[in-house]
Amino acid sequence: MDSQQILDLYDWQEGLCFRHPARGTQETAHIKTIRPPAGGLQDVRACAECVLQIEDAKERAAARGGETYRPGRLSGASDAS
Structure with missing residues (x-):
């Protein structure tokens, strides 16, 4: 998949990137x-640059572990745990 195809897997909204506020x-x-320790829930959002960096790291980790890489799944069922 190319970068744009990966980005197209996500829903985009205005917000602050957690790495680039x-x-x-x-x-x-x-x-x-x-x-957070202070209570409540906090959404973590990322810009396109960061999404691609995180996806790249996820792909490399999958390869090291002999797993199948599936892009577009940065948020998932483990959220808020």
Whole structure:
């Protein structure tokens, strides 16, 4: 899959990238929901650059573990645990 095909697997909305908050509001994808120690739930969002970096790391980890890489699944059932 090329980069655009991977990005197309995500729903994009305006938000702050967790790695680049100083860039301000930009198109981001939801990648995780966390439960901070202060309570409540917090959505973690990432810009396209970060989504591709995370997907690349996920693909390399799958290859090392002999697993099948499936792009587009950064947020999943393990969220908020």
